[in-house]
Amino acid sequence: MQDKIDNLKEGMFKAGYICDDRTATVLYLSEALHKPILVEGPAGVGKTGVAQAFSAMKNLPLVRLQCYEGIDESKALYEWNYKRQLLHIQAVGNQNIDPREVEQDIFSEQYLLRRPLLQAISSSLPSVLLIDEIDKVDFEFEAMLLELLSEFQMSIPELGTVKAAHIPYVFLTSNATRELSEALKRRCLYLHLNFPTLALEEQILRLKVPGLTDHLAGKIATVAHRIRQVDLKKAPSIAETIDWAMAIIQLGLDDLNEAVTLQTLNVLVKHREDLEKLEGMIYARNDLSFQPRPVDNRAW
Amino acid sequence: MNFLQYLQGFFEDLRREGIPVTTSQTRDCCQALLLIDWLNPDYFYTTLYSTLIKDYSYETAFNSVYYRYFASGLAMAAGKRDLPASFAAMPRGEAAAMAPDALPIQGMASLRGGLSQSLRNPLDETLSLASLEQVQKMEALFPLISRRLAAKMIKKNRRDDNSMINYRSTMRKSMSSGGLPLNIMTVRRRREKPVIVAICDVSGSVMTFSCFALAMLASMQRFMRQLRSFGFIEEVDEITPWLNSGDPLTLRTTVLRKARVISSRGYTNYGNTFTSFIKRYSGALNHKTTVLIFGDARNNWFNDEIQALQQIKALARKIYWFNPEPESNWGQGDSRMLVYARYCQAAFSCPTLNSLQEAIGKL
Numbered sequence: 001m002q003d004k005i006d007n008l009k010e011g012m013f014k015a016g017y018i019c020d021d022r023t024a025t026v027l028y029l030s031e032a033l034h035k036p037i038l039v040e041g042p043a044g045v046g047k048t049g050v051a052q053a054f055s056a057m058k059n060l061p062l063v064r065l066q067c068y069e070g071i072d073e074s075k076a077l078y079e080w081n082y083k084r085q086l087l088h089i090q091a092v093g094n095q096n097i098d099p100r101e102v103e104q105d106i107f108s109e110q111y112l113l114r115r116p117l118l119q120a121i122s123s124s125l126p127s128v129l130l131i132d133e134i135d136k137v138d139f140e141f142e143a144m145l146l147e148l149l150s151e152f153q154m155s156i157p158e159l160g161t162v163k164a165a166h167i168p169y170v171f172l173t174s175n176a177t178r179e180l181s182e183a184l185k186r187r188c189l190y191l192h193l194n195f196p197t198l199a200l201e202e203q204i205l206r207l208k209v210p211g212l213t214d215h216l217a218g219k220i221a222t223v224a225h226r227i228r229q230v231d232l233k234k235a236p237s238i239a240e241t242i243d244w245a246m247a248i249i250q251l252g253l254d255d256l257n258e259a260v261t262l263q264t265l266n267v268l269v270k271h272r273e274d275l276e277k278l279e280g281m282i283y284a285r286n287d288l289s290f291q292p293r294p295v296d297n298r299a300w
Numbered sequence: 301m302n303f304l305q306y307l308q309g310f311f312e313d314l315r316r317e318g319i320p321v322t323t324s325q326t327r328d329c330c331q332a333l334l335l336i337d338w339l340n341p342d343y344f345y346t347t348l349y350s351t352l353i354k355d356y357s358y359e360t361a362f363n364s365v366y367y368r369y370f371a372s373g374l375a376m377a378a379g380k381r382d383l384p385a386s387f388a389a390m391p392r393g394e395a396a397a398m399a400p401d402a403l404p405i406q407g408m409a410s411l412r413g414g415l416s417q418s419l420r421n422p423l424d425e426t427l428s429l430a431s432l433e434q435v436q437k438m439e440a441l442f443p444l445i446s447r448r449l450a451a452k453m454i455k456k457n458r459r460d461d462n463s464m465i466n467y468r469s470t471m472r473k474s475m476s477s478g479g480l481p482l483n484i485m486t487v488r489r490r491r492e493k494p495v496i497v498a499i500c501d502v503s504g505s506v507m508t509f510s511c512f513a514l515a516m517l518a519s520m521q522r523f524m525r526q527l528r529s530f531g532f533i534e535e536v537d538e539i540t541p542w543l544n545s546g547d548p549l550t551l552r553t554t555v556l557r558k559a560r561v562i563s564s565r566g567y568t569n570y571g572n573t574f575t576s577f578i579k580r581y582s583g584a585l586n587h588k589t590t591v592l593i594f595g596d597a598r599n600n601w602f603n604d605e606i607q608a609l610q611q612i613k614a615l616a617r618k619i620y621w622f623n624p625e626p627e628s629n630w631g632q633g634d635s636r637m638l639v640y641a642r643y644c645q646a647a648f649s650c651p652t653l654n655s656l657q658e659a660i661g662k663l
Contacts (some may be wrong), residue, residue: 001337021342026350032335033328040356083482090480176356178448185354186324192356231547233522273544 004028008057017046017053018204026191027054036149036170038134038185041193043175044237048132050193051171055128063123063168064130065116067137073144077154079113080106107158117145118162121152126166135174139181146184196238198225204238209245219256220245224268227278233271244268258282310369314352317361318424321352344370357441426651427508427624435508438653439548442512445657446519494663495526495588497616499577501595502555503533503568509624512653513594514539514555515548516660528584533561534569536577568598570636571605578608585615590663593621593644597630597637604636606643613643621647622659 005024012019012027019027027050030037039047055062065076085106092102114122120129131145148154152164172188174180196204201221205212212220220241228235236244244267253260262282269275307330314321329351336343345366353362425434464487474481498517502510517529521543531539537559543551555561585591591612613619623630623637627649630637641647648659 001335002340005343021340022346022349025336025343025346029332029335029347029350033331035328038354086480086482176448179355182320182322182354186322188354189328189350190354191350192359 001028011057012053013207015053015056016207017049018200018207020196020200023050023191023193026189030169030189033189034167036172036188037191038180038188039171039173039191039193040176042195042235042237044235044239045193045195046238047173047193048130050191051128051130051173054169054171055130058128058169060125060169061123061127062130063116063120063127064132067131067133067135067141069136071137071141073141074115076115076117076141076145078115078118078156080158081111081113085111109159112156112159117148118154120168121148121154121164122162124165127168129168129170131170131172133175134172134184135177135180142181142184146181146187149184149187195225195228195235198222201225201238201241205242205245208242209249211249212245213254216248216254216256217245220248223256223261227268230278230281232269232274232277234269234274236268240268240270306369310348310365311352313365313369314362317358317365319353319358319361325352341371424652424654427512427653427656428506428651430508435511435549438512441653442515442548445653446516449516449520449657449661493526494524494590495586496520496524496528496590496592497581497584498527498529498592498594499536499573500529500531500539500593501533501568502531502552502561505568505598506596506624507552509596509650509656510594511548511552512656513622514543514551516656518543518551520660530577530581531555531559531561532568532573532577534565534567534572535561535563536573536580537561538581567600567602568595569602570595570597570599570640571603571608574608574612575605578611582611582615585612587617589616591616591619592660592663593619595621596623596625596635597621597640598634599636601634604639606639609640609643618645619643620645620663622650622656623647624650626651 005021005028008027009019009024012024026037029035037050039050041047052062067076088106088111089102092105116129120127134142134145137145149170152167153161155161172184195201198221201224202214202217205217205221206214209217224236224241224244244264247264247267248256248260251260251264262279265275265278269278311321311326311329329348332347332351336347338344348366348370349359349362353359425438430438466485466487469485470481470483473483473485500510500513500517502514514529514531517527521527521529521540527540528538529540529543530536539555539559542554542558609619621637621641621644625635625637629635630641630647630649631639637647648655648662650656650659
């Protein structure tokens with residue numbers, strides 16, 4: 001089992017995602033127990049990235065359902081292509097054709113618009129299903145999803161029941177903007193991602209930004225880490241740290257100091273108030289740790 | 301004691317801390333444990349964590365129980381020794397099937413014994429009784445709450461804008477497809493944006509409550525343009541500009557330092573607050589404004605000045621009152637809540653952070 005987890009880690013690393021032990025364990029368990037993973041955590045810590053890397057590692061298609069306010073079955077499961085149906089009816093309207101035949105025609109596969117959930121279930125290959133920002137949907141939709149995730153089949157009244165040939169790997173991500181129902185949470189394994197530790201972020205930077213020196217990676221990670229501890233409207237995400245490192249490299253700079261930070265801060269922080277706050281801190285010689293110092297980030 | 305019993309004790313202790321651990325979760329946990337190497341503490345911890353808790357806010361409680369049970373390392377060694385006897389010797393599938401039945405679930409019984417005070421979900425902690433440590437826990441969870449609140453408000457603003465068909469524009473659109481209504485156009489109803497005036501008691505008697513109420517207002521201010529906040533003890537003053545950080549513990553001190561909320565005596569005076577609010581800020585009220593009042597309505601036997609509240613009610617659209625005291629205490633002693641409540645659209649009792657969040661979300 002140890003080597004399986006190590007394999008997972010290595011595979012994910014090759015797919016461009018660095019797993020810590022916890023993430024790898026949860027991935028391993030979800031595979032072994034055939035359970036969906038519910039990924040929570042602040043914006044920009046790589047919740048979606050886990051699923052993407054996992055599908056890349058397994059070399060399976062990633063089917064993504066982006067949830068939003070007011071999403072319904074017709075956008076998530078399937079929908080009849082109403083426009084084409086209407087046109088078809090018009091076209092045959094003047095000819096003498098058996099109405100039953102028309103009916104069969106317009107409710108056949110070719111008028112069916114497959115939305116992500118149906119795609120994931122009906123595909124002949126196993127797939128990775130990513131349901132993004134599940135906390136945005138309303139309760140009715142969640143209940144429908146719940147049924148789907150336990151049965152992996154759905155019925156289309158006009159066509160019959162579609163049952164999954166392979167159970168897809170399911171990832172649900174949430175920003176915890178509302179409580180999900182107990183029933184849904186119970187079905188899933190829970191993975192809480194937080195901002196990475198200093199060492200991990202350094203590693204991520206080195207993986208993602210070619211040409212970055214170890215020294216610079218360390219400094220960038222330290223400053224990003226420190227900035228996240230300031231009370232900001234939005235803490236810089238990992239993606240933004242990577243962008244920042246890229247920007248610094250593009251500018252041909254090889255060290256990080258106050259001046260460079262001031263010049264490039266807008267890559268890292270996007271709100272005007274946040275920018276002003278940080279600039280103020282830099283001018284005031286407030287410690288943003290341009291000197292590395294140890295930060296303990298363990299759970300307990 | 302074999303390991304299963306030990307594990308069962310662990311589950312029950314989790315339940316005692318208020319973490320909802322269901323039977324199916326314990327079953328998943330046992331199944332998962334069969335799959336991993338117990339000697340690696342990271343794997344072991346993650347397995348228990350990911351199968352047993354499904355909400356980040358329970359992590360603190362979970363960690364403390366976990367630490368009690370497993371972090372010593374001794375326990376795990378003991379578990380390893382007992383494992384062959386209990387279920388590792390069985391074929392995998394069978395063991396997995398047996399495991400749940402082997403666990404007598406008595407969580408409900410132990411729940412009835414009462415939750416241990418210090419480790420309940422911090423969001424359900426009574427604000428007025430909370431210790432500093434509990435307040436800090438709440439503070440840690442506060443961003444979660446404000447995010448939920450924000451989501452709820454945004455959702456409210458977006459709801460019911462589908463429904464009605466706009467026949468005129470549907471017809472017009474259908475011209476291009478030879479009279480076939482391919483695109484159905486709907487009417488978008490425009491919703492009026494709420495204008496909120498919040499009046500918050502910042503006196504010492506409701507300290508914790510007002511800390512969090514202010515923080516809640518500060519976070520609401522971030523996504524609502526039209527929100528003005530006022531603080532009072534015996535005098536009322538606008539505090540909108542000071543509510544710029546989301547840190548519950550510093551906001552109140554900032555407000556006390558910057559705003560003029562005390563005139564001569566320093567006792568909470570609701571009557572005077574309402575009168576001077578009408579005198580100085582009645583311009584902030586119009587038929588669109590909703591007034592939110594945060595406070596315990598304990599007036600220190602000063603004059604109620606009902607007519608001032610009545611005037612506010614007449615000028616504004618609605619008044620909502622959020623009171624940190626349980627409803628049974630309303631009207632007791634110098635609490636004038638029952639009198640004031642008559643002029644409010646609704647008055648909510650919010651002794652805990654969860655209830656405060658829920659009440660605000662209901663608006």
